[in-house]
Structure formats: structure tokens, C-alpha cells
Amino acid sequence: MPLLSQVLGRPVLDPDGDLVGKLEDLLVSADVPYPPVDYVVVRHLRRLHAVPWDAVASVTPRATALRHFFDPETYPEPPENLIWLSRDLLDKQIVDTQGVKLVRVNDLAVTPIEGELRLAGVDSSFGGLLRRLGADWLARLLGRGRPPLIDWQQVDVGTAVEEVRLKVPFDRLRRMRPADIGAVISQMSPAEAADVLEVLDDKIAADTLAELSDEHQAAVLTAMEPEEAADLLEEMPPDEAADVLGDVREERAGHLMSLMEPKAAREVQSLLAYEEDTAGGLMNSRLLAVQETDTADEVIAHLRSTEPPEDEIYYIYVVDSENRLRGVLSLRDLIVAHPDTPIRDFIQHDTAHVHLDDPKEEVARRLIRYDLLAIPVIDEDEHLLGVVTVNDVLDLVTPRSWQNRPRKMLG
Numbered sequence: 427m428p429l430l431s432q433v434l435g436r437p438v439l440d441p442d443g444d445l446v447g448k449l450e451d452l453l454v455s456a457d458v459p460y461p462p463v464d465y466v467v468v469r470h471l472r473r474l475h476a477v478p479w480d481a482v483a484s485v486t487p488r489a490t491a492l493r494h495f496f497d498p499e500t501y502p503e504p505p506e507n508l509i510w511l512s513r514d515l516l517d518k519q520i521v522d523t524q525g526v527k528l529v530r531v532n533d534l535a536v537t538p539i540e541g542e543l544r545l546a547g548v549d550s551s552f553g554g555l556l557r558r559l560g561a562d563w564l565a566r567l568l569g570r571g572r573p574p575l576i577d578w579q580q581v582d583v584g585t586a587v588e589e590v591r592l593k594v595p596f597d598r599l600r601r602m603r604p605a606d607i608g609a610v611i612s613q614m615s616p617a618e619a620a621d622v623l624e625v626l627d628d629k630i631a632a633d634t635l636a637e638l639s640d641e642h643q644a645a646v647l648t649a650m651e652p653e654e655a656a657d658l659l660e661e662m663p664p665d666e667a668a669d670v671l672g673d674v675r676e677e678r679a680g681h682l683m684s685l686m687e688p689k690a691a692r693e694v695q696s697l698l699a700y701e702e703d704t705a706g707g708l709m710n711s712r713l714l715a716v717q718e719t720d721t722a723d724e725v726i727a728h729l730r731s732t733e734p735p736e737d738e739i740y741y742i743y744v745v746d747s748e749n750r751l752r753g754v755l756s757l758r759d760l761i762v763a764h765p766d767t768p769i770r771d772f773i774q775h776d777t778a779h780v781h782l783d784d785p786k787e788e789v790a791r792r793l794i795r796y797d798l799l800a801i802p803v804i805d806e807d808e809h810l811l812g813v814v815t816v817n818d819v820l821d822l823v824t825p826r827s828w829q830n831r832p833r834k835m836l837g
Contacts, residue, residue, distance in 0.1 A: 427546060429550055430511055431558040432487040438442065438468050438496075439489050446496040449485070450474055452536070454545055457593045460578055462542040466490060468506045474717035476504035485536075485543055493532040511536075511545070516558070518586035519614075520548070522576055523598050526606045528585070528613045533558060535575050547575030584625075585618055595625045604630055608637025616645035624654045632661035635670070644673035656685035659694070665710040665818065668697035697812075705789050709812030715743045716769065718752050719779075722737040723765035725755070741761035741811055742804040744773045750808040753777050779804050782811065790819040 430452070438446045447470035454461040465476040466485065475498060483491040509515065511534055516787035519528045532554030584596035598702040599607060599622065607626070611619040611634065619638075623631040623646065635643055637660060647655050647670055659667045659682060669693060671679040683691040693711050700706030714734055717724050725742070742755040763772055778796045780789050780803055792803055793816050800815045 427535050427537045428485070428487055429549065429554075429557070430516070431554075433485050433490065433536075434512055436462070436487065437489045438466075438470075439491050440495050441481055441483075441492065442495075444693060446470060446492065447475075449490045451510045451512045451837035452485075452543070453504060453510055456583055456587065460539075460544045460546060461509075462544050463536070464508060464567060467503060467510070468496075468501070470498055473498070474504055474799060477499035477501050484538075495716050509583070514587055515583065519601055520586050521548075521582040521584070521610050522548075523581060523582055523602060523606075524580040525576070526602070527656070528610060529576065529581075531586070540698060545578050547578050548581055549575055561585060573589055584622070586615065596622055600626055600630070605637050607634045608618060609648075612642060616642070618648040619646045620649035623658065624650060628661045631658050633726050636662070636760075640669070640673055641768075643670045647671075647674055648678055652681060654686055656682050659683075660686050660690045663710045664690070664693040664697055666813070667694045668707075669702065672698060672702055703786045703802045704782065705780040705784040705786070705814055706811075708789060708814045710818075711812045712762050713743060713802070713810070713813040714739050714741075715745050715749075715810055716755070718744050718746055718770040718773065720759055720769055721765065722763040722767050722769060725760060725769060726732070727763075731813045738811065740813070740815060743777075743802055743813075744769060744812050749810055751779060751802055751804050754802075777802065780814065781805070786819055789814050793819060 434449055434451070436449050438449055440446050440751070447468045449466060450469045451467040452463045453465040453467065453476070454463055463479055463485075465478055466482055468475045468477055468490075477492065477496075479492050481598070483493045486578065504510070515531045515534060518531050520531055521527075522529045525762065529548065529550035531548055532551060533549035534545060535549065536543050537546045538544075580598075582596055582598040584592060584599060599610065602610075607622070607630070611622050614622070618660070619642070623634060626634065635646065638646065647658075650658070657668070668688075671682065674682070683694060697707070697709070697711060700709075702708075714729075716728060720728075729739075742760070743751060744753045744755055746752050752770070753775040754777045755769055755773050759772045760769070761768075778792055778801055780792060782799055782803060782805055789801065792798075793814070800813045802810055803812045803814060804810055
């Protein structure tokens with residue numbers, strides 16, 4: 427399996443073996459598995475010519491052989507809508523989707539298959555770089571021969587290639603889990619990470635942004651197009667959106683909120699009024715609350731009609747007509763209750779809670795003490811204003827290895 431570094435710069439010969447020029451590059455499309463070479467680029471008398479693959483007999487480390495005699499007028503300038511393996515990929519960073527990391531392209535492997543020459547893999551090793559620099563002997567001396575290649579089907583070239591040459595930008599990256607996408611773009615500059623988020627589904631982009639550090643979140647959000655950033659913020663829970671905007675310059679944050687849907691912007695704005703290290707600053711204002719006069723059947727119907735996201739239905743809180751917290755509803759009790767039974771008859775009244783100005787350490791202490799997934803936040807008049815989840819404070823008090831430990835649901 428020849429490597430790109432072994433064939434570039436080698437002679438290009440006509441059927442009689444006469445020198446035509448030198449091999450400058452190979453052109454492929456990224457939109458097919460193991461893409462075949464569509465053109466070879468030949469440097470002839472200081473000009474570049476694109477020779478289609480069907481006019482090529484072979485490409486080897488010795489030379490590139492043509493099937494026909496070379497006529498410069500027959501072969502036009504190379505097209506720009508394809509990927510130039512040397513110009514576009516060598517020394518660039520691409521995504522290893524299996525290793526979940528950015529890698530540097532130090533060389534590329536191509537392999538002949540049934541009359542075609544196909545791109546097979548990426549060499550990201552230091553030995554690959556030495557080989558390109560003509561120091562293959564040094565790579566062997568250091569014990570760095572050809573390492574296992576990264577399979578071409580496991581890489582995404584979106585970071586290296588302009589979108590105009592890709593039918594689906596970041597096609598493979600967008601199929602990864604948000605946590606893995608976050609791990610990859612955390613290695614990118616804010617501008618590069620912004621490019622990735624802007625082509626993802628808004629919900630996936632929001633989940634991915636949440637995986638980044640606070641400083642990187644703010645930098646990436648600032649680098650995004652304002653309209654795209656506003657759409658992403660709308661998909662985030664209000665507390666997370668407020669956290670991110672709290673680290674963005676005030677003028678930029680105000681502009682982004684002006685582009686958001688009014689209701690979402692108001693939710694975020696209200697949370698920005700609280701100190702970030704208090705229950706008010708940690709809470710999510712989106713929660714599931716029902717009236718104490720509702721029946722079991724009415725609550726179930728409400729759940730079916732609203733279809734709340736799974737990350738917003740830790741518990742069902744019960745309030746009175748003035749939105750004062752009256753208790754919490756066990757999902758088990760709700761399911762087994764007679765449909766006409768008012769839920770005030772079987773709610774749990776002694777509900778653990780925190781107040782708006784309680785420090786984050788107190789919030790974490792109560793979550794752990796009562797073994798809860800979430801805890802409601804009330805004001806001095808007992809009005810229910812939001813909820814703080816265990817994920818909001820877990821990193822304050824526990825090692826990361828413990829954070830995925832399952833916790834019990836109420837009832």
C-alpha cells in the first residue's frame with residue numbers, strides 16, 4: 427500500500443516512457459467511502475494539468491504512467507470542488523472519530539483496488555512526518571516504522587476542508603454523542619469549534635456546548651454567528667444559558683438575548699439577576715408543577731399533552747393557586763391512584779427545599795443528605811421559582827468518577 431509521500435514529486439511518464447512532468451497531487455471526493463482518485467495533477471512546464479483517472483495506467487513510488495500521450499491542451503486546470511490530498515490535508519488537523527480526538531495528517535495511504543486508486547487511511551505518527559521530510563532512515567533508527575493507520579472511514583475532514591467541497595459538512599462528527607463531540611471540539615480553537623456547532627442540530631449543539639469548560643463555552647459562543655448562537659441558547663436549559671451568558675461580554679450577551687424568543691430571553695434574564703454561587707443562580711426555572719386541586723387523571727393527561735423532556739421531570743411539584751409549594755408527588759402514587767382522586771390527598775407535604783440566596787454548598791449538602799435528584803427553590807413567601815438538579819452541583823462535592831452513579835427516584 428503506497429503512501430502519498432512516496433508518490434508525490436515522482437516522474438509522470440507517457441506510454442513510451444518519456445518524461446511528461448511530475449506528480450503534484452491526487453484529487454478525490456470526500457462523499458463516498460474510501461474515495462477513489464478522480465484526477466492526478468501533473469506539473470508540466472510550470473503549469474498544473476488535471477488528468478482523469480481513466481487516462482492513468484498506474485501510480486507507484488517509482489513513477490506515474492499514463493495510458494495516452496500527453497497533450498497539454500487536452501487536460502485543463504485542476505477542479506477546485508474536489509479534495510487535493512496534499513494541499514488540503516497534509517499537515518492539517520482532522521477528527522479521529524474512534525479515538526475521539528484531533529489528529530495531524532502527516533501522511534496518507536492509498537491502495538489500488540480493481541483498477542482504481544482509493545484513499546485508505548491516515549498516518550498521524552511522527553514517523554510519517556519524518557518520512558515526508560526524507561528522513562525515513564531516522565524513523566527506522568528511532569524504532570518508528572510505519573504505525574497502524576487510522577481507517578479513512580473513522581475520520582472527518584470537516585476541520586481541514588472548506589464546506590463548499592463537502593455535501594454534508596462534519597458528516598461523521600455529527601453522528602457522535604454530544605460528550606464525544608465536546609471532547610473533540612475542546613481541542614479546537616473557538617472559531618473552529620463554532621464552525622462545528624453551527625452545522626449541528628441545535629439540540630445536539632446545545633448538549634455539546636455544555637460539555638466544554640466555562641471559559642471555552644464563552645469563547646465559542648462569542649465566535650459563533652449571533653443568530654446561530656441565539657438559537658443554541660434557546661435549546662439550553664435557562665440556568666445553563668444564563669451561566670454561559672454570564673461569562674460573555676455584557677454587550678454581546680445583551681445582543682444575543684435580543685435575538686432569542688422573548689419568553690426564553692425573559693427566563694434567562696431573570697436568572698442572571700441572582701449570584702451564580704447561590705441556589706437562585708444554579709436553578710432551572712423550567713420545572714413540572716401541578717395544582718393541588720387537580721385529580722390524578724388530570725395530571726396524567728397534562729403529562730401526556732405537554733410531553734416534558736426527560737431532563738425536566740425529576741419530580742412533580744405541587745403548588746396552590748398562588749404558586750406556593752405544597753408538596754411533591756410520587757409517580758408511583760400517581761399511577762396507582764383512582765383517576766378522580768385529588769392529588770392533595772396523597773402528596774408528600776414535607777418537601778425538602780432551598781431558598782434563593784442559599785449558597786451552593788448548602789444546596790449540595792441537602793441534595794446529598796436527602797438523596798435527591800433535584801430540589802425545589804422557593805422565595806421567602808414559599809413561591810416555587812425553580813429547581814436545582816444534582817448535576818448542577820455534583821462537581822462541587824464529588825470526584826468525577828462518582829458523577830455517573832445512579833441515584834434513586836422518589837417513591
